[in-house]
Amino acid sequence: MNNLKQLFRGLHTFILLWATQGLSTLGSSMTSYALIIWAYEQKGSALTTALLSVSSYAPYVLLSIFAGALSDRWDKKRTMLVCDTLAALSTVTVLVLLLSGKLQVRHLYLINAFNGLMNTVQQPASDVAVTLLTPKEQYQRTAGMRAFSNSLVTLLTPVIATTVLSFWGLSAVIIFDLATFTAAFITLAFFIHIPDCVQNRQSRQLSVWKSAREGLAYLRNSRGIFNLILFMAAINLTASMYEAALPALLLSRSGGGESILGLVTACTGIANILGSIIVSFIPAPKSRVRVIFNALLFSMSTENFLLALGRTPIVWCTGAILGWITLPLMNTNMDALFRLRIPVEMQGRVYSMRNTFQFFTIPLGYLMGGFLIDYVMEPFMQSRPERSLLVTLFGTGKGSGAAALYFLLGVAGALTCIFFRKNKHIWDLEKDS
Template identity: 25%
Template sequence: MQTQASKATFTNYLLFWSGQLVSLLGSSIASFVIIWWITLETGSPAYLAMASLVGFAPMIILTPFAGVFVDRWNRKRLIGVVDFLQALATILIIFLFSWNIVSIWHVFAVLGLRGVFQAFHAPAVAAIVPLMVPQDKLSRMNGVNFLLSGLVNVLGPIIAATLLELWRINQILWIDAATFVVAVIPLLLITIPSVRKREEETQYRQSFKEEFGEGLAFIKRARGFLTLIILATALNFLLTPLSTQIPYFVKFDHLGEASDWALISVSVQGGTIAGGLLMTLTKGFKKKTVAIMLSVYVIFLGYAIIAITPTGQFWFMAIGGLTLAVCLPIANVSIQTITQTVVPREMLGRVNSVMGALASAASPLGMILSGIIVEVIRTANLFLACAISGIVVLTISWFFTDIKYVGENGSNAEETE
């Protein structure tokens, strides 16, 4: 049974999406202040790596299994419950800060809880997009999403850095809790289409193992998909030191302050906005695989620019961040559009989850190693080595694998008829 996106479902999606953007702003503010607190409190790259790991590892472990449940359960109810639980986790850490009994381990525990909730939230939100957005609007909508998400993430660090001069951390974190509540209101007002087949249309209810296996089987069967995931795994591993150690790089290698880190964060999100705007205005690129590869080349060029930044020259670092971030939406929107077009809609939850988990599988190792390596060598040397390695891996994959054929598998509408 196929559910066609319509003008009505698209309107509902825009309402839902507006609430999610508000929630994203709160999360962006909270993430900035918590990571900066860890940076100042510990002064250790290993603790920063651990913070990333405890938040990320639950998503790696649970997301493939969560995707199956996303395809089985009521997605509206699931998103609402997870948003509520994330708000509770934030309120817990607020009280710990308020009572002056917070420790680094309390923060890690809450980050881990939020990682668990995100393992269910992210695939649920991703799976409803092609159900509610007409296919001819998918690429542009994905671009708009990156555009406005980038704008929200520009505002987040600016607001957070400003509020850190005026408020205590526990007061700032109330913004995050409040935005989770705001996100639930549009969710209550809309209807999210279901893709589960009615009982009389199904000979038997598939087991969890069978449904999970279907997601893996599709990835293996669709030409170039598995290669794309393996490449993404390698590249994410190489990019992980940058996302994990950039606060340490700014504070201790370049003697920066919260405002300097905010500048770098804003430049990155500004690049994301520019890339999202490009994808929105162009409706994406016809040769999506070529667009993915070229954009990732530029991403690693920006990585290298950050690595060679002269001490204290944050404008130079910002240029690298801007260069890197402009191409992130091009690569991600192209991958999203290929997936949303090719994967059968009733399998989107589990396929998205399996793809996401496999693509991120090496990131926890990257987090751990980056914390250890930065204790031994300069952060800049690690960044530069990763940038050069990324360019080499990308070149080898283009010339010696079938990645150039990814997406040549028809449409999900055709596959599920």
């Protein structure tokens, strides 16, 4: 017990916030997962479901520059409470439309865009709050715990959402989401104190535009951080195309279906949990940069090819486990690098700049993935001769185009890791980390 107390020393408030916010995230993820299935069943189009994610990320990318400046000026706790409440009201809107029989896919685009806007403002505040609640020597442990909770959400979301969806319907999933929001809201409002700092109070004297320019100037002068962000932007392009293609592959393939999609998604959660547990207890590596590149290279070189060439759930699940088990190592070491190198009074602005540059490729990837599957890869594979090499590798029928796309994504992801691994500015981050 003494060893455990020493291990988590100074993290009592963080753990309370982490646990309740993780529960709320589970509810939100279940709603998003159920709505993706609902939308695909309505339209049967990969592009339709991809646009749900695009509408969420568009405001996140376009407005993040200013959101960070506002986050550094505003009280972190109040910002989180207001944004979460408005997002919950949008979820209530979905429930009302559903119960009245008026819910349509176009409504989800508007609601997702609004939720994306709330997340744009809330996330920088939440990231800085974690820094303010965490002793510096515990940065890697808290990053590992956050990765663990995200992994648990990934594991539980398809299992619980599919079960609730099957027995009680979409409305029950949404009600669960609202219940978890209520628990997190009460905890944050009445039991969590997030400290302020002098630098944050001083930043309120600056205009929003000047604050945003300071965040951009910091990245311009920190080539290692900026190049690492560009590397992640390139990876996110590949990863978002992966996400756009997954429902089209597993819901369409022979031997697939909703339960198999849930099973494969659950395997990514299991892999993430294992990786998160490992990284929460191991000491900091000698080279965080090397861990980041090696983890992503292994991920890109395994899962995409197994999804492309596999024909059975066991192969798809193996790919999911291999592809995701090393990602907590990457995420925690990148998180630690950012928190160690970026001054806390600048983190809101810099994180928001990071969000713009690192995540702008995600909506592009979703659009490209959905478009390529519906209008390029699937028609292309349907036109191949029955005994051609491509048909032998990727099969026939709906889903073969998604499989072929996964093969290309595996090649692109591996080459991206190899290219950026040679960047000397990123390796310079080792000198002071």
